[in-house]
Amino acid sequence: MTEKRILFVDDENSILKALERLFFDSDYELFTANSGAAGLQILADYPIDIVISDMRMPGMDGHQFLKKVKTLYPGTTRLILSGYANEQEILDSLIDGSSNLYLFKPWDSEDIKKKIAQIFEARQIFRNQILLDLANGLENLSLVTGIYNAVCQLIDHDADASAIARIIETDPAVTAAVLRIVNSAFYNVKTGSVAQAITYLGLPVVKSIVLSCSLYKSANIKVPPFSIARLTNYATMTNFFMTQIYSELLQKQVPDALATAGLLHNLGLVICLHYFPEIYKRVVEERLQQPEKSLLEFEKETIGVTHAELGGYLLNWWGLPYPIVECALFYHEPLHNAVMDKIAVSVVHVASYYARKTVTHSMVDALDIRVFPLLNITQRDCEKLLQVPQR
Numbered sequence: 001m002t003e004k005r006i007l008f009v010d011d012e013n014s015i016l017k018a019l020e021r022l023f024f025d026s027d028y029e030l031f032t033a034n035s036g037a038a039g040l041q042i043l044a045d046y047p048i049d050i051v052i053s054d055m056r057m058p059g060m061d062g063h064q065f066l067k068k069v070k071t072l073y074p075g076t077t078r079l080i081l082s083g084y085a086n087e088q089e090i091l092d093s094l095i096d097g098s099s100n101l102y103l104f105k106p107w108d109s110e111d112i113k114k115k116i117a118q119i120f121e122a123r124q125i126f127r128n129q130i131l132l133d134l135a136n137g138l139e140n141l142s143l144v145t146g147i148y149n150a151v152c153q154l155i156d157h158d159a160d161a162s163a164i165a166r167i168i169e170t171d172p173a174v175t176a177a178v179l180r181i182v183n184s185a186f187y188n189v190k191t192g193s194v195a196q197a198i199t200y201l202g203l204p205v206v207k208s209i210v211l212s213c214s215l216y217k218s219a220n221i222k223v224p225p226f227s228i229a230r231l232t233n234y235a236t237m238t239n240f241f242m243t244q245i246y247s248e249l250l251q252k253q254v255p256d257a258l259a260t261a262g263l264l265h266n267l268g269l270v271i272c273l274h275y276f277p278e279i280y281k282r283v284v285e286e287r288l289q290q291p292e293k294s295l296l297e298f299e300k301e302t303i304g305v306t307h308a309e310l311g312g313y314l315l316n317w318w319g320l321p322y323p324i325v326e327c328a329l330f331y332h333e334p335l336h337n338a339v340m341d342k343i344a345v346s347v348v349h350v351a352s353y354y355a356r357k358t359v360t361h362s363m364v365d366a367l368d369i370r371v372f373p374l375l376n377i378t379q380r381d382c383e384k385l386l387q388v389p390q391r
Helices: 013-022 036-045 062-072 088-095 109-126 129-137 147-156 161-168 172-182 194-201 203-218 228-249 267-275 277-289 295-302 307-317 322-330 342-359 371-375 379-385
Strands: 005-009 029-033 050-053 077-082 101-104
Touching: 005 013, 005 036, 013 029, 013 109, 029 036, 036 050, 036 062, 050 062, 050 109, 062 077, 062 088, 077 109, 101 109, 109 129, 109 307, 109 322, 129 307, 147 161, 147 203, 161 172, 161 194, 161 203, 172 194, 172 203, 194 203, 203 228, 203 267, 228 267, 228 342, 228 379, 267 277, 267 307, 277 295, 295 307, 307 322, 322 342, 342 371, 342 379
Parallel strands: 005 029, 005 050, 050 077, 077 101
Antiparallel strands: none
């Protein structure tokens, strides 16, 4: 029996029938439910890989349903299929992580088939036994306890901004990071109040900032040429470059679900350096001896998985928005077949490359110049904007 199972949830039987016809010749095992309650029953009876739910349903709507799925079955990939592109509830579900992706209704048959195939390809990466063993060994991550757990608990209990602000204000480094981002040119807000900053930024963004600060503040890095100062500057600069590319070159606002992708894209490297210093010293030594090979190749040979795979897995497990997960997982390989939002991942790829070159010229992997025509920008314009030396 196939292990690839998809559950479609929609209150319109005609939609369910159409989806069944679309995938009838695939190797997926298909399940359908005409309500959120019926969908939860199927999930209780079968291990489902992907749930695709309508948003507007009587009783339990799609957002409420997918929130329950996220809580009860966090390993299940959750998608919204809806015809209301501007619905705030859809945007909220993407940002709070209850859904991983939004699909249009009526759908493009080839597009939805491609996206489902990409999701299963990404899920296959997360099923790597070496990756699972590493992640399970890090189950009680000491790097993300304390203030991060306290903030998550308050968010889960729908606490107001002032209560969350009081927790954040107990840590000067986290307070400074939140205020620095809200007062940046990207948000164009001038405030010294953490509670106001939370209102402007939104809880998912604040949660990401706290997670990033907790990691960088607590990590013990003793693997030259890496250091906490360099890694912190690199992550901060990547996020800044990402927003610059979006606003100045793409003429777009950074999607809310992507706002902190630069801060967290390199999380897996911080984890590797902290928990596996001796192993990673070997990776660095071999990489310096053979600079023509990528860092990921040496990680794969020495550890069995890459820091990108570990970072993507952990961010996905912690329920961060999928665009952030995807950027962490593929920022070295922005044109990978499994990447769904190649624009976002390509921007983080470029931002990360130039941030790394700015902070340190060592251990810099190649820039994939194929992303520039994809983004409809030139490398020269990008380097001019980011004020890096022209080629």
